[in-house]
Amino acid sequence: MKDPDGRPDQELIEACRRGDDDAFAVLYHRYRDWVVAVAFRFCGNREDALDVLQEAFSYLLRKLPTLQLKGKLTTLLYPAAKHLALDRGKKTRRITPIPDELDPVGLTGIPADARELLEGLAPLQQEVLGLRYIDGLDLKDIALALRIPLGTVKSRLHHALNALREKLS
Amino acid sequence: MHRDELERLLREDLASSQDEASPGTGKDGDVSGASDQRPLRKRLADALNRLRPPPPEVPGALDEAILAMGRVRLRRRRLVPILAVAAGVLLAVTATFFLREDSVVAQPRPLDIVDAYRLALRLDRNETPESRWDVNDDGRVDEADVAILARRAVALPGAGDKK
Numbered sequence: 256m257k258d259p260d261g262r263p264d265q266e267l268i269e270a271c272r273r274g275d276d277d278a279f280a281v282l283y284h285r286y287r288d289w290v291v292a293v294a295f296r297f298c299g300n301r302e303d304a305l306d307v308l309q310e311a312f313s314y315l316l317r318k319l320p321t322l323q324l325k326g327k328l329t330t331l332l333y334p335a336a337k338h339l340a341l342d343r344g345k346k347t348r349r350i351t352p353i354p355d356e357l358d359p360v361g362l363t364g365i366p367a368d369a370r371e372l373l374e375g376l377a378p379l380q381q382e383v384l385g386l387r388y389i390d391g392l393d394l395k396d397i398a399l400a401l402r403i404p405l406g407t408v409k410s411r412l413h414h415a416l417n418a419l420r421e422k423l424s
Numbered sequence: 425m426h427r428d429e430l431e432r433l434l435r436e437d438l439a440s441s442q443d444e445a446s447p448g449t450g451k452d453g454d455v456s457g458a459s460d461q462r463p464l465r466k467r468l469a470d471a472l473n474r475l476r477p478p479p480p481e482v483p484g485a486l487d488e489a490i491l492a493m494g495r496v497r498l499r500r501r502r503l504v505p506i507l508a509v510a511a512g513v514l515l516a517v518t519a520t521f522f523l524r525e526d527s528v529v530a531q532p533r534p535l536d537i538v539d540a541y542r543l544a545l546r547l548d549r550n551e552t553p554e555s556r557w558d559v560n561d562d563g564r565v566d567e568a569d570v571a572i573l574a575r576r577a578v579a580l581p582g583a584g585d586k587k
Contacts, residue, residue: 271494271498272501273501273502274498274499274501274502275498276491276494276495276498276499279491279494279495279498280491280494283487283490283491283494287482287487288479288482289479291479291480291482292479295479295480301480304479304480305480305482305483305486308482308486308490309486309489309490309493312490312493312494313493316493316494316497316498319501320501
């Protein structure tokens with residue numbers, strides 16, 4: 256997620272709040288691919304993922320006046336992208352029946368061998384593992400994104416790693 | 425990255441990081457900060473990261489649409505303070521004009537041309553202004569008082585009323 260503008264997210268948010276649309280463009284390019292990837296993992300559909308991208312940034316613009324970031328912007332964008340993608344998946348399923356169940360932990364786009372490895376874990380453990388190792392969020396940001404205490408994140412990660420160890424042994 | 429390699433990395437990583445992910449460890453929850461400095465954990469993260477499917481390519485038109493949406497909404501935000509100031513000024517001017525009489529009662533102040541105009545309007549509407557508007561002390565409030573007020577309002581400083 257490197258970009259030429261080194262300003263932290265909160266500074267860019269403040270600039271957006273003052274009406275600086277260049278700051279919004281920096282945030283957009285910083286998180287665009289990540290939001291699409293998260294959305295794609297949860298809904299498994301290219302067009303839906305692109306719709307979620309637009310809705311997620313629209314949501315960000317609506318939240319701007321009162322937004323107080325405690326971590327990176329991912330802590331806001333992750334739950335937004337996740338829930339928008341799951342909602343889209345439900346709507347799509349109503350229109351066109353999809354044989355597979357919706358993927359509440361976002362494993363749809365992960366290759367089969369890795370999926371098999373992760374599928375034995377509880378959904379909440381899978382989600383924490385995905386956020387930590389696939390999305391590269393730190394534990395504090397995972398806690399903020401999932402709106403759970405930091406201790407719970409550590410606990411889930413701990414149990415997930417232990418479960419993986421058992422699976423591999 | 426194949427499953428075998430991933431499994432090997434996970435095994436090595438799990439063996440070395442069991443304590444790290446334990447609940448309650450790490451300073452202020454920054455377990456990840458320490459772990460990222462460990463080459464093995466970093467390799468594991470990189471390996472899992474490579475498992476991500478390439479995200480769908482975002483068409484340029486969609487980029488443009490989202491950035492345009494941002495421009496429109498943020499420019500609207502830029503206008504808000506300007507409109508707020510304008511509304512405030514308008515409110516202040518209106519209040520100054522319509523509430524002037526109250527402020528005379530509340531706090532005496534030099535009378536000016538607006539007072540003369542307001543008094544003229546009231547006389548024109550056949551209202552009976554309070555006796556304090558009888559500035560020439562002739563026992564009634566009429567056009568003469570308006571004229572005196574207006575003359576005083578436009579008089580140069582130090583010129584006074586010329587008889």
